[in-house]
Amino acid sequence: MFAVRCCDVPGRCAVETWFAWGLADLTGAPDDPPGAPSAPVAARVEALVAALAPLDVDAAHVLAGRAALHGWKRAGRTSANGSCRLLRAADGWLAVNLSRPTDLDLLPALLEAEVSSDHWGSVAAAAASRPAEVLADRAQLLGIPAAVLGSAAGLAPLRTHRLGEPGPRLGDAGRLGSCVVLDLSAMWAGPLCVHLLGRAGAHVVKVEDVRRPDGARFGPPEFYAELHAGHASVVLDFGTPAGRAALAALAAEADVVVESSRPRALRRLGLVAEDWLAARAGRTWISITGYGRDDPAQRVAFGDDAAVAGGLVATAPDGSPVFCGDAIADPLTGLYAAAAGLASRRSGGGHLLDVAMAGVCAAVNRPADGPAYLHRRGADGTLRHVPEGAAADPDTAR
Template structure:
């Protein structure tokens, strides 16, 4: 398959790990890349990103994570800027601080073996390190059924069981659970553990960035960050939510929600009603870019078929974000940023105690959001209909590059706030206006 950037020559300036990752990503999208970078300097990027400050015990020092995730995000943002420059569009994008800005706005701190947000915890099973995410009370209520004990003591019950047994029961119950990999599993073997799956064919390839309407069906962090970055490149963003299940990120922190959604229009629909589903179908047809974060089963329940929508369009980009990918035996397995990162192999260990240390705050979410924005920009510049399948786990796995350089990060920066550009629209504020403009049922 020809990538969307096939035929485009891009020069990546600079040296170091971020430039190396920018060149790597652009090359995988088909560009002819001129670069002289090496993949050194990742430790300094970890320290400067704010992630290292979030990694470690509450009463211990910051811990340097493995791999090059912070450098990869810095590189992806640089790649977006380079493409926009080719398209003649000036942009002002955030830096790799996007990895830690939610923690800065929410006042989160490192707290190993728990994540800064507290919902995720690393545990020791009988044969492996595992991670359990309990973001909702309904997940907590499933613990007795998962462990087959009336009143389980979590650490002790997990320690008595093998990781495979725990994973199998977690998938049956829909619990976000991960095992630190020691060898390829059935999902990675099915998908090849690639950084992204992109299918389609280039269109006119004018290498401009045309006016773009983004319909954002996603929630929480990864998809909304993608939409936010596209908005910063000049796209019009329409956020679409269910009247019964709006984006859970609206519950806070409010400043973080404002940061990602200020300037976007808000449409609310009743997906259970025929009129709501008809309006949704019309919005998908009107979009130049669709962003969604639903597992295939949930999309089918809404009557949404990405391939069918793309078949009706000459120039459209569909961004699908899931924990483990749209295909393979784990396509419908739930997951969030922390557990997906552990499933990819991203886990640090405290040098003093040897204990496990989750890396950053739900780190797979912002990594995927930045990469998704890069996919969307590249595909829009290429023209044509494209489907980008991004799995949280695979985005992290692609950054676990070992350079063998010594861990000398220098000064460890705290997570930094980025102030919102305004206040996000209240739920459904623009429903009537947007539907009327597109001639859709209100």
């Protein structure tokens, strides 16, 4: 039996919802009972979904659908997709994400030593002898996604900047039928945001660099197709003047830009958010990064390490942190960015929306007000509220 402040909404249990959505199967170690985060995350997801009305969004599918396609299950301190690990450092915990071949190539530089064939063993041994922040900072210096557990606590999920003149208001029920969205994002968070804007009626044009196609293309085709169904697709060579000119022409026609790049990378292509917003009233620029556009180190982040930075983990029976969900910062950020984008469009636009993945996770992971409710694990593995004053059952208590 354990306590969690699970109910932001009276009468609804965020822990029971977490289990009903199938996310408990992605939370905890394989040999431990399935778990849930201590914060009322599911209740906050329901609030995000409500902000997307009148769209009908299946939160369970959004959060757990990709893992279901792969057949992934909970793996404790290893992420569901296997690329990220929670490692014990000399003074705490950190996450290191080695999802790309280049990350593995950089391990000798990260560890300042030879790396054995068991590369994760080498990383774990190095982490155990160093402060978490030292190893995470060195990894980020090399471009390897890494984060100290809870280091982004207090980071704002969204910073809204009015940088352009507003256009006509759409109102709360307004659809985006005449809106053109230029999708410069990749992987999951940005494309999910764009997918939802498309479902709200926007016309979406996805643009990729011929040298750097969207990495999600190399995953399950069903997942990629779902996010991009019905969208126009354009492939350009950003390394040529003609490619950059074509990109500028597409941006000039757009009402919304969604991107997940460092600001300096887009500036090199001639796209400056501040200038684009000032050029025409009613535009909206949605920028999705790991830690915000103003992050001094311009740190990189993927879904699992960003969640760890925001403190969004569960706790194993031995008290150690374990991953919850599948790269959960990605779908949470996609929902958050889409809700913010719709709100901007409905109020007339003119906004730069600076969405930080780690900040989104810190926000949904914040402690709830009110009492902590006890939960008991049943014979079927699910968790249920314990009626106030009920005694613990030693056969099912956690």
